[in-house]
Amino acid sequence: MLQYDKDVVLSSRIRLARNVKDIPFPTVMTEEQGKKVIELARKAILGSNTILSTQFTEYEMKKLTPLDRQALVEKHLISPDLSQNIKTGYALIKDDNTVSIMVNEEDHLRIQCILPGLKLDESWDMADKIDDLIEETIDYAYDEKIGYLTSCPTNVGTGIRASVMVHLPALTITGQISNILNSVSKIGMAVRGIYGEGTQALGDIYQISNQVTLGQSEKEIIENIEGVAKQIISSERRAREELYKKQRVQIEDRVGRAFGILSHAKVMSTKEYMTLMSDVRLGIVLGILSVDLDKLDRLTTQIQPANLQKIYGMQLNPYERDVKRAEYVSTQLNKKE
């Protein structure tokens, strides 16, 4: 079994929504007030007497090119909404890309911590610590009865969104996925595809997150998500095992074909990559292929449109991107390590 359940879980994320006392929420605040929030956030982190102050880099949306902003979105370090807020959008990102503090998104502050694998507790500890550090210099909008006040009442209370990103190819192949997604959403959690639109999740990657933020403690919310994640992990593993036992040749054929195309094609869209990647990832976990799983997961971010253009250091039109994507993927997969 892989460490931190990485065979199924790609990453864990904790996000805390916070607002500054006495300043209207971003929806109605003035540009001046937005700048003040940025100043407060800067002082709280970069001006603090902690090691953290040296580990964060600041990103002002108005100073970034659209490509740079899109690349941060693809890495899940900032939200699409923040990247659109050219006037007052700002982010502090930890150099190892595990923490980002988004400023002037839907709320004044969104503290986000992402770690690979199933590591919700560690993510929460980190987010909690940064929250404490910020609170040393910023007075939060807080109400004794309903907790942290947020721009949207769906986040009020703890302001926490805990989520895990899971790869569920076997549940998808065996058709059990819709049942599972249905029952998860019935117990107050949201499930959605991360890539692509509509019901079909590209690359069979889904995100499970809590919807309730009030009336439960952060620990309870995290435990609930973790409990559900563990159940999904074990059903995915069972489905993989059974599938491989019953349809060994078909699965090996599917994985082999996917790897063949991925490592030798000359033109490849993001969508095609995502579909083939899912089969290859399954093949790695089942022991059919000996590709490094972390390398594949990194590749999945690197080949997204903006990141790919950053790697090649040039603007590319969609067709050029498909050519470079194929080139990059095959170089990476054929590299002997």
Next chain:
Amino acid sequence: MCDKCKIRPATVHYTKIVNGVKTEMHLCDQCAAEEGILNTEVFSSFTPFSVQNLLSGLMDFLPGIEDFTKKPLKCNYCGMTYEDFKKIGRLGCSDCYTAFAEELNPLIRRIHGSTEHRGKIPKKAGGKMRVKRQIEELRQQLEKAIKEEAYEKAAELRDKIRELEKELGK
């Protein structure tokens, strides 16, 4: 020149990217309105919308909200009205929670199944609440200590609780 009517001058310039394919449109005001695109800013504010749609959907189901005889609820701090909130799904400021409490609290209960925060309490803003929570925890420990007949520890806990209660009474 407007791409659609080819008569009026184009005033709305609009770029659409679908699956990486970029389409540019240059329209006059009138054709843009017909297409449902007024200007790019308005358009972009409509895209990331699921929660808001969900919310306004919920609000319409709540009984008693549409009482036209009442004065419209308005937040004196930021000027937002409850009608505005229903449209955009976001509140204007902290005070909106008090200003709209009457309508908002049932909605919050509906979303979360509760209207009482049980999570983290900020050190500064938390104040009394934090002390109260601490006393609660100590009381539980005290009960346990008594059950286990650890009287020395119980006495210590009792003193701590008294101290905190004094602090609370200030």
